[in-house]
Amino acid sequence: MIKKTRLLIGFVVMVVSHLSMAEISPSASALKKTLMGIEQYQAKFHQKVTDAAGNVVQEATGILTLARPNQLRWETHSPNESLLIADGSAVWYIDPFAEQVTILDQANAVENNPVILLTSNDDSTWEKFTVQTAMGESNSYIIEPVEPDGQVHRLIVTFKDNKLVFLSTTDAQEQISELAFSEIKMNTPVAPTLFSAEFDDNYIVDDQR
Template sequence: MNKAVSVYLVGALTTLSIGLSVKSAVAQNTASSTTTQMASASQSAQSPSINLELKSSARASLQALLGKMKQFRAGFEQTVVDAQQNVVHEAQGTLTMTRPNKLRWETTFPDETLLVADGEAVWNVDTFVEQVTVLSQDNAVKDNPIVLLTATDEATWAKFSISELKSASLSEGAGSKGVLRSYQITPKEEGGQIVTLTLTFNQDNELASLNMLDAQQQISTLVFNNIETRFPVAADTFSVEIPDSYIVDDQR
């Protein structure tokens, strides 16, 4: 697993086939992220009470959408670009989540990797070097906005500012008309690995993509496909079986 990508997902407690129009909308949201932040700051200075109401409304709206997402399983295509927009990593795989606080990230391309958050610990399995790194989940998710995907407690949500971005419409070429809703999440405390996280939902209110801007100005975009929100969860989904030959680096 690419090291930068691993950092994102170690921090995670973290249905439609997504078409080109969705990817285009995600790209537009990414390109306008800085402009949106500047406009938001200007609006806050001119009308703080209105801005506070908008943020409160955005938070409630996002909580409602994620609250319906008790389960989530989807394939993904991931692209990571650097500050100069050069592609530095691409991957494909499957993401499975259940609320609260469980996640399984599995890649099939370019390498087979596995990361599991079981609610107490995060297990990062590196098959190439035959090593498993284990971290405390509470420590791993500190100030990382991706935690909101599976977190349900108010104390965690209070650590982040949430704004709803301008909606984008799906064209007829995408299969059906509809509206994409995007929310930008920013940690209130500076200094973390993730600067902003943008979650985009499709016209069926399913999580269609996520976009992360990190402290090194790298942008990681995941576009989901074959989305499922109701499915039987196998007993071993959020557990890790470690071969005897593997080295275990337990940092809990």
């Protein structure tokens, strides 16, 4: 359970941090321009995770909600219910089945993850990543860390009509996680309470900040 929790936090949390702009390439400039148009984002997702041999090891469905700056709500509905919230300073992973909450410092949790670019515009971080347009796909971008010492080695994001429709990550074990989004709502105000962690008093709290 602990390993599964850390993997989920490692994947989802990277979706919510910073971009940087040092010597930005044309591809990076185009990507940032597209991302700057996304202030709020909500969509249903279908996630498929495959191992290095191409075997499907996990599938999940749920709802992803993003808001600038640095806020995320990741609700998994199946196969098991869970909730991950990044509120801008901390990441809260709430597991109703285990009645447990894990809390991490958000800045430390997303360090060197290339998916940390969807809800912020911190110029000092861009220099840590390279961005290139996927071959033959002008609306798809490949993002990789300059120093691949983190858990995630590659991110691919795909847009249609300036909406994020697909996201893929490859980790250090060559495990690939693909997310396809549907029923997308963009720049529709979301309630601030969605990014507040609430749970029963009987939950076990593991605060790692």
